[in-house]
Amino acid sequence: MTVSDVVELEGHIIDSGLMERAFTVVMELGGEFDIEEFRVGTSKDEESYCRMRVIADDEGALHPILHELHQSGATLAAPTDATLTPAPADNVVPDGFYSTTNHPTDVRVDDEWVPVGNIEMDCAIVVDRDGEVSAETKVLNGIEAGDLVVTGDAGIRVKPPERPRDASGPFGFMQGGVSAERPSESLIRDIAEAIAETKAQGGTVLCVAGPAVIHSGGGPGLARLVREGYVDAISAGNGFAVHDMERSMYGTSLGMDVETMEHPRKGHKHHIYTISEVIRAGGIEAAVEEGLITEGVMHECVENDRDFVLAGSIRDDGPLPDTITDAVEAQNAIRGQAREADLVLMLSSLLHSVAVGNCLPSTTRTVCVDINPATVTQLLDRGSAQAVGMVTDVGTFVPMLAEELLE
Amino acid sequence: MTVSDVVELEGHIIDSGLMERAFTVVMELGGEFDIEEFRVGTSKDEESYCRMRVIADDEGALHPILHELHQSGATLAAPTDATLTPAPADNVVPDGFYSTTNHPTDVRVDDEWVPVGNIEMDCAIVVDRDGEVSAETKVLNGIEAGDLVVTGDAGIRVKPPERPRDASGPFGFMQGGVSAERPSESLIRDIAEAIAETKAQGGTVLCVAGPAVIHSGGGPGLARLVREGYVDAISAGNGFAVHDMERSMYGTSLGMDVETMEHPRKGHKHHIYTISEVIRAGGIEAAVEEGLITEGVMHECVENDRDFVLAGSIRDDGPLPDTITDAVEAQNAIRGQAREADLVLMLSSLLHSVAVGNCLPSTTRTVCVDINPATVTQLLDRGSAQAVGMVTDVGTFVPMLAEELLE
């Protein structure tokens, strides 16, 4: 005695890997399948279609298979409305809540497919039936008692992004995963072109930056990119901002060669001083305005009115008055930046890049640059079809990128 | 026309590297020296003494040399009282404030050397003259307007720990830096012996643990060490606690083989569920008490009344009600744990280990274990003479350590 259900897959389901993944899911989770219909797209632009019955020993075995298939883009053949269950309490999800992917998703309510707003992975979907039906993702700490949360897998449709049909154009290189094997200069040119194209299309470029950008000498280049409008927003931590402003405050005024920074501990006093002075001034904007900070990334952000979010962490000194010390608040600020971004450039910051990456839909273009291949791999491993990683030194990457874009 | 000042060095100043460092500091910073007196300890247990005049072109050049010499353990030959300057505002240090090392330090007030309490690096020293004179470190965010902050380098005495005269005994191996070259099993035995000895002496063992401890299968071993009292306190993040409790909640009850965890994304729903259920229960202690969490590290902490601090970060899901989301508050909680600890075992957590390490005096024994050699190097590079690093897999380290200690 077995149980079964029928799912459909549609689109470029072969070359996107969806069919392979569907078969693999069924077999790995111990199920069987019966292909009831299969129409292959006979040419490059024609889509394919598959209707597949999934068979398992019992409901307990069938359910996880169907769940994984859903997450991968399959839909139940006979769509029914999603099940909506009120959240039992603030910050608590009902049993069997549907946990989102980062792919575009629709939810079926009253026989209509409603797009889910603010797609982000590992969230719940909350449906608002007051007035026109709408749906959006909510993280756990956003759930309120009584929110109508989608439970089960029925009535949900996920569209993983497909491999673009055409690999030419400025974004064509963004299908390559980690490009350790690619000539560095030509890849930097490709990234510059993608940024330029994003700006030409009126898009927003968000740069996530770690302190290594400043240590390695990438500060002036990034400051120019901010000034010239190639970078619209900065997402960083307290340390990044302090290092950047310390360079402005002590780079030459004390006669010490900050250029060399030979011993990590040396000049740490400047670090504390910088924070102390910025606190005294009343914050970064005030410090720029009173002439304390005269150059660098933070200076350009203030002067050119670019958005920045500084998220606090437990290893911070200070912190600066601008640093958001509460992790939930900081996450919400980051979420806002992520939703605005059309292209995200992640530079040498595992913690902040993960935090931003967690909030991005799989359709946002992402470039991740780090000297540690493990960091690049970890960041790319999130199912975006439009992400590219580069294993290189930000201290040479940023100047070369700035030269490509500005000269 | 030059300026000069006289400093003294005392102790095992040759084999501790202090004399070498002193000469190097003077030469690197462009000064000259004149050794006025030098008495070498003629045998192993006899101390040495050096009085050295430091010469530089002007006060601007002399000052940083004296500062670095101070930080390394030299003292002004003619000790004067430390200069005390009131802090101009909350969270603001006066000009020229003295920034601490992590070594034991005394400050001279009213012609008496007063020990500085709660030694921690990159802090200010605040002197309390109400009643009996006392001094202690304060981080920037703890400074209050009017606090008497030490400025300049006069009247300060730093004692970097010396190389122990005797390398035998259970802590003898803790002078080796990163021990990648050492046979893994014998090093694990040494670490086990150091933990046992610390406990035998009534000491406190703090374990800083990352989620990889759970992923790699080290959870049951660590839980036993907590239960049996070899680990007195846990310092970790939200993710560690959630993974640990998810293992308890879903490891077997849902029939899914948590053991394999083949796909990092799989079972992520359990992650959210775990948080949601613990929120519903009212926190970790309540969840243990109502039988939701029946095993694992957090369970043992609650059952055996071990202290734990969960510090929040911007990449957290949830977070759990027990997680301290404010970075400054979390840092203060970590600071409390660090001050109690006699031996700190850091397991696969760069962020939390750095945060704890920042608060430790150089005299606290530290063992750092990570599979990434860069992490180990970064954590050890803080001037502790009693730290050891091991580049290994926590998934094999923890079970082998538990077996050494418990069987």
Add this chain to the structure above:
Amino acid sequence: MTVSDVVELEGHIIDSGLMERAFTVVMELGGEFDIEEFRVGTSKDEESYCRMRVIADDEGALHPILHELHQSGATLAAPTDATLTPAPADNVVPDGFYSTTNHPTDVRVDDEWVPVGNIEMDCAIVVDRDGEVSAETKVLNGIEAGDLVVTGDAGIRVKPPERPRDASGPFGFMQGGVSAERPSESLIRDIAEAIAETKAQGGTVLCVAGPAVIHSGGGPGLARLVREGYVDAISAGNGFAVHDMERSMYGTSLGMDVETMEHPRKGHKHHIYTISEVIRAGGIEAAVEEGLITEGVMHECVENDRDFVLAGSIRDDGPLPDTITDAVEAQNAIRGQAREADLVLMLSSLLHSVAVGNCLPSTTRTVCVDINPATVTQLLDRGSAQAVGMVTDVGTFVPMLAEELLE
């Protein structure tokens, strides 16, 4: 005006990723396709079939597409005999020679499919028509003038291994790629079971070992595995053998604690002595027989008649008389070991593991263990469906593996 050709794909072409790869190849290399027939296997054990016309602008564009499709397992719909062209000189391949993959391959000669012997990647295929037709791979330095070398892509059939239908059994875990996320102890148990099963089936286990096995304390464990017959052959370098024998010669006889090896340079003199003494004795076997070497991996190899190959390199001291200093000769010896092996265990040796891996067909089971994730990734990235990598410390891995197998 376009050109085209028809290829066929057969087998579990969807879940093995072959269809996806075929579509991707055509699109990435600028071609078009027209699916002429597609039959999907409707259940898990039923194979699928696809006949696809590939269209390109001209022959110059079509050829590389067909070549890549071939290499991936597609065959020309109308099979013709392979083109055989005599090699113009020793060590020289004719224009357009077919360069092999590491997958099982047949070549069509006189209207018959002939299996290609000794499959190895990046070789030429040489057909012998004297007597019964046969074919085998030859590396460039094995090619002789007049050898009948296959040129072009016609008449060749490649069978990439398919994903096993059933993931249970002792080898089931060997589909997971790099298992950094997996609990270390349970993965070691799986590997032990796979070794035991291979031996139970009468198979041969080859261990590729780097000097880190000895440094990290894995020597005694590996020696036991050799003695007890779980490892049939050793492939290593001069350094591995010297370190292993140095441990036997100087581990206790000189009273120095070799266990600790704190300073890499210390005891280096023993390294040279060991080589010198083994040279004096006349080689490793003689040194064991005269009682110079009384324990360790090399000792067990000699005593139990296990095959070992020591391949020389430019960083060797000595070398030992047993070390094959010529790279081509050494490669041939390694090739012989690789062809015999049913399961290869690669331990902490990038150079030797690459050399062995280059000679392995994609059907040989491979386990790669290294503490550096980049090494594991590089070694697994060779298209074997039966390879698994583990990022761990060999110093804990080898003792735990030995315990699993022997106790």
Add this chain to the structure above:
Amino acid sequence: MTVSDVVELEGHIIDSGLMERAFTVVMELGGEFDIEEFRVGTSKDEESYCRMRVIADDEGALHPILHELHQSGATLAAPTDATLTPAPADNVVPDGFYSTTNHPTDVRVDDEWVPVGNIEMDCAIVVDRDGEVSAETKVLNGIEAGDLVVTGDAGIRVKPPERPRDASGPFGFMQGGVSAERPSESLIRDIAEAIAETKAQGGTVLCVAGPAVIHSGGGPGLARLVREGYVDAISAGNGFAVHDMERSMYGTSLGMDVETMEHPRKGHKHHIYTISEVIRAGGIEAAVEEGLITEGVMHECVENDRDFVLAGSIRDDGPLPDTITDAVEAQNAIRGQAREADLVLMLSSLLHSVAVGNCLPSTTRTVCVDINPATVTQLLDRGSAQAVGMVTDVGTFVPMLAEELLE
């Protein structure tokens, strides 16, 4: 009852770390010391002197202490002639042979200090008394029966390089160890200046290069440096030369965009073809001369008569006729290059860099560039006071270095 001996230390023994090391050696190896005389250099340019009696329980304990002290630069107070013992057989050293460091060394013969030629670490010292007395290092495979080999530690004087008194000038930055914290552009400028200065002084620059130089796009830059005479010699492997020439042969002629090299396996056929064609031509020089190879590093070497050594390894394809396949022969060729070099630039090649580094005296300037910090650390960890490491991407490093030097 104890035994003792007296050693002397002279020079800048404090700031070079020699005194610290001497005390540490005695204490770690269980001895005692008695300082009989100590004169400290009272100013920067004045040397210090120490006469120290070393005491141990017996000769067996005293000997290793004296040996380590020797190797660190201490000398026996009452110098006697070195003991010379004939080698008992080819490739065999006599009992108690002295194993060299990589520091300048003298040996005492007939009451005269004779400098040891061709200093290289882990060698024996062979004295030639026919005619004028001379001494030089020999590796084990160079020892001939009857060679007069130095045994014991008496009559040997080692001079570890001291920290330069002055850190300014083009080589001043070469004391920094791994400079991960330094701004990349400014460090590249320093390296360019050191190369230019070496050439201006008539020195020889040797570049050790791995295949990643070509993959990452550094080939054209390195070719220009060879052509313009900033690089006098290349030390590499078979793979480097093949990738470089493949780029010349197939970069544009086949219309394929070699620039992108997206899939490591793709174009591997070109790799084999390149080797095959160069074999047909009769070698690299012949291939350049017949116009087969028209650009790239190897082309510039041939055209400008720069020395190159290609050392074979077991992972090579081919190999090329120019590749030295015998490891001992290849080592000797590398040794010749190393002895000529005044500055060695190591680019992304662990194996070849170790092989070259093994042959270098500690006085040769060395710059090591790799994206993997572990590689850089390993290469620098050899006691050279004039070595610097940079953790960066050779694909950006080489073009930036070429631009600094050539524009």
